[in-house]
Amino acid sequence: MKIRKIVTHVEEIHTEGGRPVEPAARIAVVAAVIANPWAGQGFVEDLGPGIDATASDLGRLLAPEVLRALGAPAQAYGKAAIVGLDGEVEHGSALIHTLKFGDHFRRAADATTLLPAVEKRGGAGTVFDIPLKHVTDPTIRSHHQTVEVRVSDAPHPGEILVALAAASRGRPQQRLADLSTEQ
Amino acid sequence: MQEIATNAPRIDLRKLVTYRDVVVTEAGARPDRPAHRASVAAVVRNPWLGTPPRTDLSREQARVAPVLAGLLTDRLIAALGGADRIEAFGKAAIVGTGGEIEHAGALIHTPFFGDLVREFLEGESIICFADARAEAGEDLVVPLWHKTRAATRSHYQTVTARVSDAPRADEIVVIAAASTGPRPHPRIGDRTTDSAVTSENLERVLT
Numbered sequence: 001m002k003i004r005k006i007v008t009h010v011e012e013i014h015t016e017g018g019r020p021v022e023p024a025a026r027i028a029v030v031a032a033v034i035a036n037p038w039a040g041q042g043f044v045e046d047l048g049p050g051i052d053a054t055a056s057d058l059g060r061l062l063a064p065e066v067l068r069a070l071g072a073p074a075q076a077y078g079k080a081a082i083v084g085l086d087g088e089v090e091h092g093s094a095l096i097h098t099l100k101f102g103d104h105f106r107r108a109a110d111a112t113t114l115l116p117a118v119e120k121r122g123g124a125g126t127v128f129d130i131p132l133k134h135v136t137d138p139t140i141r142s143h144h145q146t147v148e149v150r151v152s153d154a155p156h157p158g159e160i161l162v163a164l165a166a167a168s169r170g171r172p173q174q175r176l177a178d179l180s181t182e183q
Numbered sequence: 184m185q186e187i188a189t190n191a192p193r194i195d196l197r198k199l200v201t202y203r204d205v206v207v208t209e210a211g212a213r214p215d216r217p218a219h220r221a222s223v224a225a226v227v228r229n230p231w232l233g234t235p236p237r238t239d240l241s242r243e244q245a246r247v248a249p250v251l252a253g254l255l256t257d258r259l260i261a262a263l264g265g266a267d268r269i270e271a272f273g274k275a276a277i278v279g280t281g282g283e284i285e286h287a288g289a290l291i292h293t294p295f296f297g298d299l300v301r302e303f304l305e306g307e308s309i310i311c312f313a314d315a316r317a318e319a320g321e322d323l324v325v326p327l328w329h330k331t332r333a334a335t336r337s338h339y340q341t342v343t344a345r346v347s348d349a350p351r352a353d354e355i356v357v358i359a360a361a362s363t364g365p366r367p368h369p370r371i372g373d374r375t376t377d378s379a380v381t382s383e384n385l386e387r388v389l390t
Contacts, residue, residue: 010200
């Protein structure tokens with residue numbers, strides 16, 4: 001795995017809707033910008049060897065970093081793969097839609113659910129939204145949220161940006177009824 | 184965290200966004216000294232919203248700017264591992280469309296912000312800056328230079344700061360930024376290595 005840069009983005013929300021948020025809601029994202037393992041190889045039918053060489057190492061790198069940046073237990077989480085313009089979205093999906101990648105985060109966060117994801121192709125500086133859901137129950141509505149991220153100079157055409165996101169709580173002023181209460 | 188909880192209402196703080204990056208490889212090679220760069224942005228309500236252009240800004244400056252200097256440098260120092268590790272710094276502000284650039288400047292260009300940022304980051308140089316009036320989500324390229332020797336060319340660099348949903352028209356985003364080292368592969372010399380350049384000795388290039 002060839003890493004160019006590692007980016008950390010942390011938001012702390014102190015007021016929302018004009019009212020204080022206490023304690024402040026925290027969301028952290030850590031992204032690694034890496035060389036696309038399949039760059040320059042034309043259409044690669046079997047992505048397995050590239051996944052084996054990369055996905056687990058990426059998950060092991062990013063999971064502890066995003067929890068450290070959050071500085072609190074993760075109640076919601078998500079992931080992202082943004083593929084540079086010369087690659088396929090399938091390349092990004094290959095790296096993040098495997099247990100080899102996600103299980104590092106699940107174990108570190110005491111989580112059990114599937115990680116919601118964004119995967120897209122874009123130029124350097126493309127804006128992307130990472131969806132987050134509750135770490136043990138994806139039906140908990142208060143924790144459905146997103147964080148918007150932009151890395152000004154990534155991904156280059158031959159790169160993939162892979163990110164993990166974690167939130168310390170649900171939406172700052174969440175007040176929707178539970179799914180179970182709806183008829 | 185305690186300090187933030189105490190100070191947030193005093194300055195109408197909505198959110199703080201911290202960005203940090205480290206270049207592992209650049210142009211395929213590891214930097215001799217990999218630098219961490221960071222920016223911290225605070226979103227606050229514009230204290231002068233709706234005031235006419237001759238309004239005296241000094242009172243609110245003295246109230247809001249020192250709190251911001253403390254908050255932002257605390258976060259920067261935590262993100263970069265200590266004030267002693269920081270080698271370059273910069274500052275910036277983005278005022279929402281309901282305000283004046285003068286309001287952005289009022290929060291970053293006086294001793295109530297600049298002198299404190301310099302003190303907390305253990306610097307001596309004038310702090311270089313950028314400012315803008317913009318819609319939410321606009322990015323601003325924040326210049327950095329060396330905190331004690333501003334002319335150190337290896338440390339001329341920038342970090343891009345952006346808050347996706349700020350500033351609103353009635354807000355100001357105030358930013359402090361820093362780096363723990365030079366550009367990844369600095370090799371454009373310095374004042375000590377430059378030869379004298381005049382239009383006369385460049386005659387062949389210029390004609």
